[in-house]
Amino acid sequence: MNEFDVLSRLNDVILSRKISGEDESSYVSTLFARGQDQILKKISEEAAEVIMASKDDNADAIVKEVADLWFHCLIVLAYHQVSAKDVAEELANREGLSGIQEKLSRPK
Numbered sequence: 001m002n003e004f005d006v007l008s009r010l011n012d013v014i015l016s017r018k019i020s021g022e023d024e025s026s027y028v029s030t031l032f033a034r035g036q037d038q039i040l041k042k043i044s045e046e047a048a049e050v051i052m053a054s055k056d057d058n059a060d061a062i063v064k065e066v067a068d069l070w071f072h073c074l075i076v077l078a079y080h081q082v083s084a085k086d087v088a089e090e091l092a093n094r095e096g097l098s099g100i101q102e103k104l105s106r107p108k
Contacts, residue, residue, distance in 0.1 A: 007084045
């Protein structure tokens with residue numbers, strides 16, 4: 001196992017919370033129950049916290065805030081029935097391709 005396996009395990013837990021329905025003892029379950037707008041609000045908040053940690057040049061805070069952001073991104077992926085594996089495959093497809101080339105290859 002490596003440190004990236006945690007994303008797969010976390011994805012499985014998030015999916016199980018989505019399937020099991022509303023459970024007030026589960027943060028993930030309550031986010032799903034509140035709907036996409038609440039999930040997106042959390043992503044926005046976490047992204048802002050990453051920015052602030054970076055502006056503060058605080059490496060420990062950056063790690064924690066990016067972890068929070070990734071966690072909430074996994075939730076929005078699950079909301080749309082997309083997995084972290086799908087994102088990893090997309091990144092693998094882009095490997096070796098410049099960001100400029102990749103952007104130019106997208107449909108307009």
